[in-house]
Amino acid sequence: EVQLLESGGGLGQPGGSLRLSCAASGFTFSNYAMSWVRQAPGKGLEWVSSISGSGAITYFADSVEGRFPISRDNSKNTLWLQMNSLRAEDTAIYYCAKGYCTTGVCFFDYWGRGTLVTVSS
Amino acid sequence: DIVMTQTPLSSPVTLGQPASISCRSSQSLVHSDGNTYLSWLQQRPGQPPRLLIYKISNRFSGVPDRFSGSGAGTDFTLKISRVEAEDVGVYYCMQGTQFPLTFGGGTKVEIK
Numbered sequence: 001e002v003q004l005l006e007s008g009g010g011l012g013q014p015g016g017s018l019r020l021s022c023a024a025s026g027f028t029f030s031n032y033a034m035s036w037v038r039q040a041p042g043k044g045l046e047w048v049s050s051i052s053g054s055g056a057i058t059y060f061a062d063s064v065e066g067r068f069p070i071s072r073d074n075s076k077n078t079l080w081l082q083m084n085s086l087r088a089e090d091t092a093i094y095y096c097a098k099g100y101c102t103t104g105v106c107f108f109d110y111w112g113r114g115t116l117v118t119v120s121s
Numbered sequence: 122d123i124v125m126t127q128t129p130l131s132s133p134v135t136l137g138q139p140a141s142i143s144c145r146s147s148q149s150l151v152h153s154d155g156n157t158y159l160s161w162l163q164q165r166p167g168q169p170p171r172l173l174i175y176k177i178s179n180r181f182s183g184v185p186d187r188f189s190g191s192g193a194g195t196d197f198t199l200k201i202s203r204v205e206a207e208d209v210g211v212y213y214c215m216q217g218t219q220f221p222l223t224f225g226g227g228t229k230v231e232i233k
Contacts, residue, residue, distance in 0.1 A: 035222075044211075044213065044224060044225075044226050045164075045170065045215075045224040045227075047221060050222070059220045059221070095169055095170070100175070104158075104217065105217045106217045107172065107215065107217045108160070108170075108172060109181065110172075111170050111172075112169065114169055
């Protein structure tokens with residue numbers, strides 16, 4: 001059974017940092033692209049960032065490029081999102097999502113339950 | 122960026138009646154590999170999103186057959202043949218053909 005478990009959310013200061021983690025199980029982690037998708041309170045879904053199965057290729061939304069590096073450790077079946085220079089508009093539930101493909105995402109077949117990030121002073 | 126436009130914003134439906142959601146993309150979603158990466162997601166209240174349909178018309182594992190997807194190119198439709206109480210929630214279309222990945226704004230399905 002595929003499981004994705006996010007952690008690391010909480011209260012962050014404007015200009016501060018948080019690091020999100022996603023522990024994956026139930027599939028061959030290195031074979032699939034992984035992504036972060038966020039949802040601001042009461043709003044729709046917004047793609048944040050993706051990383052290929054090998055970790056060699058990364059993609060970012062304009063809103064986070066240069067601030068939120070994405071990384072993965074295939075030996076630990078873990079995905080990370082380092083959130084730097086936090087802004088109030090980064091407040092959202094952050095979901096870890098498994099892509100169907102290896103390099104591109106294609107579509108998200110499994111989602112974690114999410115971790116809430118609140119940016120406020 | 123590919124813009125995904127969903128209609129309607131809200132769909133009040135009587136139990137047992139059909140529902141239909143439209144999704145239009147601002148450009149073709151046909152990938153260079155020949156596939157069209159248009160998927161539909163369901164988000165029940167308080168839950169994470171869940172994959173319903175992928176590559177336009179393929180039902181994901183465990184999805185009831187009352188859900189169906191159709192379309193081509195830039196116009197796509199999700200249909201629920203007979204709405205049940207558990208179908209209440211917000212439905213999103215999503216394109217996975219080109220980065221940045223984009224979602225429709227969502228359609229709220231509720232019971233009349």
